[in-house]
Amino acid sequence: MGLLSQGSPLSWEETQRHADHVRRHGILQFLHIYHAVKDRHKDVLKWGDEVEYMLVSFDHENKRVQLILSGEEILETLQEQGERTNPNHPTLWRPEYGSYMIEGTPGQPYGGTMSEFNTVEDNMRKRRKEATSLLEGHQALCTITSFPSSSICCRLGCPGFTLPEFKPNPVEGGASKSLFFPDEAINKHPRFSTLTRNIRHRRGEKVVINVPIFKDKNTPSPFIETFPEDDEAAKASKPDHVYMDAMGFGMGNCCLQVTFQACSIAEARYLYDQLATICPIVMALSAASPFYRGHVSDIDCRWGVISASVDDRTREERGLEPLKKNKYRISKSRYDSIDSYLSECGEKYNDIDLTIDKEIYEQLLREGLDHLLAQHVAHLFIRDPLTLFEEKIHLDDANESDHFENIQSTNWQTMRFKPPPPNSDIGWRVEFRPMEVQLTDFENSAYVVFVVLLTRVILSYKLDFLIPLSKVDENMKVAQKRDAVLQEMFYFRKDICKGGNAVVDGCGKAQSSTELATEEYTLMSINTIINGKEGVFPGLIPILNSYLENMEVDVDTRCSILNYLKLIKKRASGELMTVARWMREFIANHPDYKQDSVITDEMNYSLIFKCNQIANELCECPELLGPAFRKVKYSGSKTESSN
Template identity: 75%
Template sequence: MGLLSEGSPLNWEETKRYADHVRKHGIIQFLNIYNKVKDRQKDVLKWGDEVEYMLLSFDHEHKKVQVLLQGEEILHELQNRGEKTNPNHPTLWRPEYGSYMIEGTPGQPYGGTMADFNTVEANMKLRRHEVFSLLKVNGTICTITAFPRLGCHQFTQPVYEPKPIESGASKSLFFPDEAINKHPRFSTLTRNIRHRRGEKIAINVPIYKDTNISSPFIEKFLNDDGEAARATKPDHIYMDAMGFGMGNCCLQVTFQACSISEARYLYDQLATICPIVPRKHSKYRISKSRYDSIDSYLSKCGEKYNDLELTIDDEIYKQLREGGIDHLLAQHIAHLFIRDPLTLYAERIHMDDANESDHFENIQSTNWQTMRFKPPPPNSEIGWRVEFRPMEVQLTDFENSAYVVFVVLLTRVILSYKLDFLLPLSKVDENLIVAQKRNAVCQGMFYFRKDIYKAGNPVVDGCACAQNGIDLDTEEYALMSIDTIINGKEGVFPGLIPIINSYLENMEVDVDTRCSILNYLKLIRKRASGELMTTACWLRKFVANHPDYKQDSVVTEKINYDLIMKCDQIAKGMHDCPKLIGQPVSKPKHSGGKHSTV
């Protein structure tokens, strides 16, 4: 979601004039926060999930489904019924990029008891019910990563046509501005990124090459002034708007650590897990986009694995070092701040740097990497946090809960056993490339550490893996399948789920919670082994096996309608899908036992 300040947005030329001002004061704001809370210790474990939802509208008579552009009014009603009436309401709602999207989180963060794992799914079900209760008879809420016909003719309800010739935010050939949330942040982001680039966004995704498609496949465009023809690639689908990225949905988890050093340790360790769940006119030559994997580790243990070339702002780095920031954190911030601010409001140019952080967040929140290191907001009780960002949203609340619980348990195991997943960042990047290939879960091979206990018993603050005299140069990693990484393979790797199960055996967990966790880990285990399909695989097979599919890589209105209808039925529990979800273990009728802290 990012920073949602209110005010009068500046255009790109105006924003550009203040870019150095934003960077200068953003660093001052960060230093003020850091110096106030750098020694803060013993914050309790808190965590929470963020689910992004799509609003959809069925036209049953004509067998079609469209994205429903009612996000703002639905959000307004949800907030009025919820947090604005009751500060302890169990859900919170926020806007997202698409005007057909909303973001839901638990009303309060989850804590450190094992029983909290048993409330995640119920809260997600409540969120879905709250939205669904506000929709008209043909409306629904769907957790799907990408709407299959996003950008196709008349994909919105109400119908709006793109206006590439007229002045607007995106000037897209496919994505009308009405599909962008009306909050000024989103349209300003869209317009300013386009103006900064001097051209539209250019996304080229390889087309699914089926038997009845021309080779090479070359797209032709109406109302093109030549820009699309120049930007498109053979055998690719061309997209020209931010909505094709930020208009998709994802699942995220944020953790509060007990200290800044623990947060940095978690940031590094989780960065290696990200792949397995999965310009010009600039002052700097930047090797990655804002939407990518991390560029440097933050902990002492990770320093030797920072093998990527890191472009930094030398002046900012010097300022941070003189302000008491260590080398690793200083280069991380100095790297983030090579970016330009993309949105700025006239009323928020001059700020109280001691008590506000908008200029820092302006840069921080427009770097959309797989992990995000998050300082506490000024003058708040919130601690140092890390955000795990690479996951695709799943169709059902059960699946989304499973992925969330798996990741949270993994953090508990990492901290409890002091595990070490680190490997050269260049290998993490290679893993992300593999992760984006079709059927990577079953066919991809990923670099992963062979001996995650090798560091002995490292201390997070001092990183004793180096202090204990261990020769880090002898550390080894190997190519492994997702099955091996998740489930383990004798003589190769113990497996993340077996390690989690070992951890759980030493915890006191009530029977009902244990059963829920068992079901969640069973889903992860079977998807990793290939026994169950991933959502992406299931969607591809549904389309490929549809009687109307012509082996031409086209998802027609009727195919899309049938697909989304099936997704909706599965999400509502009206249709079993054992190949996707499997058969859950039934819960006991009565359960007892004490709650235990994680």
């Protein structure tokens, strides 16, 4: 969600005039926080998840499904009935990019006891029930990553995909100028439309998203879309790709995230690094978005789509023209994988060229920051602020952090290192960001518990997953491919215990800093990484099981955790499908599908209706969930049955 300031948004030209002011004072705000809490230790483990939801409406008579643009109204009611009435309400609700989206989190962070794992799914169920109670009988709350779309009128990117229906506004004056995505589908909070407009203005053209089409038996070859009335689209679109042109095609997708509070800044930096190597693995495991703008694509994850959807780099910054107006060549979008490790043990694996603001870097070194943290912040601050509110230009740097968060929260990376807010009792945190949201509360709980347990094991066993960061980038690209969980190989460290002593205070001297021996890592399947292979790798699930055996855990909690791990284990082995694979199979077997990579209205309706039935436990889906899924009937759904 990011920083949600209130006030009067400035135009891009006005924002640009204040860019240096925001960066300068953002660094001062960060330094005030850093000096105040850099030595803070012994914060207790706290953590929480974020689930993003889409609101849909079923037209059972005409076999159509649309996205409901009432997220702001529903959010207002949820907040009024919840946290504003009771500060200890078990759920919190926040806005998201789409007017058809809302975000739910637990009302209070979870703590460090093992029994907390047994409350995650129950809390997610409460969220689903609360929001669903405000919907009409033909409406539903869906946890789908990307609205699968149909090809005629009810698809994300075609007239009629929203309720009420709006036509896109590709002429000047609109926020996105999209051929497909109407501005009315953007959340009404000024941050979101301003972000959309200013990304386009800064870039100098609309964003460009090209997703490879899945070549089925009857898919045209080459597959070519034509845009005769739009020269920009005609030039930007690529053969054999589905073309999209708006931030909404990325930020309008849903995800699942987890944030952890560490006991100290050193522990937070260590977790940031270790989890960065896990990001592509878990992303492939959670793959859930194979369809875009009414077509079957050849990718399974949203990451590259959302990265392109907010890519504000100019042609100069992308290396397409000589640098004249801009200062830097920038290798990635603002939304991408991390560019540097933060812990001492990660330094020798920082093999990616890092573009930094040298003046900021030198300023941070003078203020006592170490090289690694200074370059991380100086790299974030090569970016311009994208939104600025008139009332938020001049701030008290000692007690506010809006200018720092302006830059920090618009660097959307796989991991986010989060300093405490000023004058708060919140500690140093890291956010794990690559997961795709799943259909059911059971699945989402399984992925959350898996990642949280992994952090406990990393810290308890002093594990070391680090490999050259360039290899993590390669893994991120591979992870998005179709069926990557079964078909692709990933670079992973072979001996995760080697040199793993004192990982928070230092990394020992197992090897010299000049050694980057390739024998430290090798290509592995996700099945090997998760479940292990004798003589190759012990497997993350066996390590987690070993950890559980040594912990005091009540019977109910242990059963829940084992059920969650069983789902992860079977997704990794292929015994159970990922959501993306299940969706592909559903469409491929639909009687209306013509093997042409096109999704019709009725196919779209059937798929979303089935997803909603599965989410509310109104039908079984063993190929997706297996016997580990506890089929406790859920009473929160008010969606009508389809004849």
